[in-house]
Amino acid sequence: MTTIGLNRLPTSLVSVLLVGLPLIIVSESIHLGYYVKLVLLHAGMVSLVAFALLRKYPWHRSRIALPAILLLFVTTISIVESINRVESVVVIGHRFSLLITILLVPSLLDRRAMTNTLKVLGLVTGLTSAIGIAQYAGWAGLGIPTSGLPSSTFGYRNNAAAFTIAVIPFIIAELFRQSSTTLRAGWGLVLFLNTSFLVATRTRAAWAACLVSLVVCLALWGWEWKQAPRVRPGALTGALLTTGLAILCAGIFAVTVPPSMNRRGYDRSNEEKTTVVSTIASTFEPGADKDRFDMWANTLQMIADNPLLGVGAGNWQYSYPSYDRGEAISVIGTPRRPHNDYLWIAAESGITGLLIAVWLGLAIAGAARRVFTSGRDQDTSLVATAALSSIVAIACHACFSFPLERVPVTFVAALSLAVIARLDPQSRTTSMRPLVSLGLACLIALFSTVIAWRAVRFDRMALHQVVSVDRRDWAGGVTHGSAALGWGVFDPQIYLL
Template sequence: GLAQAWLDWSGPGPLIAPPAGPWFNRNVAAQALLLLVPLAVSAALGREMRRPGRWLPLACGGVGVMLLVATRSRGGGVAALVGWGLALGLVMLGRLRRAAPWTGLRAWFGPAALLGACGVVAALVPVAGVQPLPGVGRVVGMTLEPVSGGTMEIRRALWANTGAMIAEHPWSGVGAGRWNVVYPLYQRRVRPTPGFGLDKQPRHAHNEVLEFAAELGLPGVALLLSLLAVALGRLVGSAWRGDGGAGLRLAGLGAVAVHGLVSFPLHSPGTAALFWLVAGTALRPGEDRQPRRRRGGRFAAVALAVLLLVLAVLGGWLVRGDLGARRHLARAVSAAETGRCAEALREADEVWKASCHRDHRGRAAAVVWACEKDPAASLAFLEPALAAFPHRLELLLDTGARWIKAGRLDRAEGAYRHALELEPDLGRAWLGLAMTLERQGRLQSARNACQRAWSIEPSPPVRAFCGGLGAWE
């Protein structure tokens, strides 16, 4: 990540928004580092860690702080200040209540100085690249500006429309992981989502409480928040008693929770898994408390070990398939972009076999649409993808075009009309509807659709088709 930030290193694969290191983009990297840095410092200060070995986790924490600053993530910076600051402040207040408040704090001075120095260095070094990120001073200024316009305006629309989604599905929600599938139906319900269209469809609500409430329903999110509240409450109690390790775990969880108010850390698999693992450690019995031995303890331990083994095998199989699908998908996209359609179709077929992920199959279907000209062969991919994402605009348009070629005009008309329900100012949808109506013999309706397409997007395809139809007469 630092090589991407300072040396403009592209890395082994395409980057969405560097510097990101191994993560999807720089904001996802920031939300993971909010938890990883406190855990690294906690490992360094643990009683079982010998003095020479403490420098390795401290070095990891220092590099994490440098990358966090280099990401220039406003949400990550605010979450670090609030989450880390409140948790460590609680530890300090708890120690001040003790008879010898400064006992044991000497071990904290070196790590604190090291992390602070790393942050200062990262703030002074500019971020390189074709589109260099602003300096830390500008980022702070942007953070303190009134929250209006830009990404904040998009978030307000996402939150308002997600509220409408919750109001219609308060008890059962729309289903785990289905917010981005259903959101196109709500993208204009309360406030129009700025920039929504073919090239930009949101994947998350950028507020974890609202997104979980929409997916799981109000009872589900209440149970989830109750579990988290119990874990955080135990860590708060331990931190108040001066437990530095608990304070650092609380700092990481608190920072991620704060970031979750404007982002999606608990919908990012790596961050979410580590978050709930750390939260689970707070729910275990205290180390000073000796649990009573119960009958059947050995059987329970064996059953748990077998369950974990089964989950590990299943997880390994899923991860293997996911990684393979990503490789095949990257090759398919690259081959399609360079005109090697035979290779692209083979790789897209491998994606379909290797992955059950809706997004992977949707992108593979887009490759098939670009390369496969036989309607029946392309619809074998497009129709299942559309069933998984029935409200995705590009899939509606692509599948509608293939239905026209296959002569299934009723289904093509339904696809285009549904796309126009989601986005009324979509020129391609009006043109596709005009083509469908023309083949059905409804010429006047086709001319009206042509005129609407021309008023939105006066492109050469619209001129060529609609001119022959006599739409301008």
């Protein structure tokens, strides 16, 4: 391979992850792609770290790095409080790979390469949204594994919505970057697909989070335009018209095309979400919180009982039953997460972890402020605005859902942090490479890959157990459950027959 080809390898690896993480899904699985997406993420990090070891690159240092490292450190030491340390290892491995992304991508990818990878992200989400729209309308894709349509390749509609709102700011940025009417129209089509799919998911928290992120995006862009207009008035008018037309067409689609999912989505289990208007109205109906308020109150008590290190990474689901008084637990199963990532962090990593997460948020805000006040060019400004808006969307959605668990969403978040770190004018580069740290990181990423693969095998056998139990084949349920446990205790529900 030529030197130029080698230098492009990190960009290609990141692009592969941006394509694979949203699209990969397996049928014989309870968690519908969660573990196999982790395998791909970890394998990608092994490749990135190995490349950083073999090739000499200037090491990029950012103020975002320290709180990100400390947050992982606190999450890791919380394992001493864990009931199930297998689950802790899975969670820690996931967050370790995200940390590698934040630390390595600014060093291995320049600004142009980052912009190119974000184009890939926008195009991929156009495909996933088209699949989701086809499912919603009953045109195609109904055979893709899912726990609730329309979900595209994400396994559940809420997961799809979380990914979509994280990417929409980058699509708008690309639309505004285009000077060609044809390319602008193409990105307008991608925006229409994403907006239509987001509306089709009927995910209220994602709608609100997307609205907040778009307000932030427009406010930042308006402020920058006022400081120093960088786009020709004609081009700006064309971009605004294309954006408005895409959103208008998405609204028309939502009103004129009804859901037709063969009763495999909310048309069966949540009929109040059949229309957009009824979905919004259902927000104010009794029980609209879906037991969230009860889980949050119980989680606060859990935090009060375990304030320092929490109950251990990934172990909220094991500790929660003793705090529940029949509000959320049923004979079907127990909750896996509290539907609020901030309470989740505090419960599993203690108040210390939550405070470091707040520090990380402040560091991100500070880095973004420095980028916006440094007088960068139009492209840099648009990419930075999109990255911050994406983080805002994910952070807002985290108040009512669990994007922290979703592999594609967290990778987009880590990539957004890497973009801001790369553009921060106070970031520094050094020729000294932490070879020992990189070698250790490569081994940890490889170990995480093996663990995630074992989880894939566990998940497959766990599904066979569920099928056996549904058929009242108790012997088969015990056999498949025992086989699953041979790979590790990756899900406590395996003990329920």
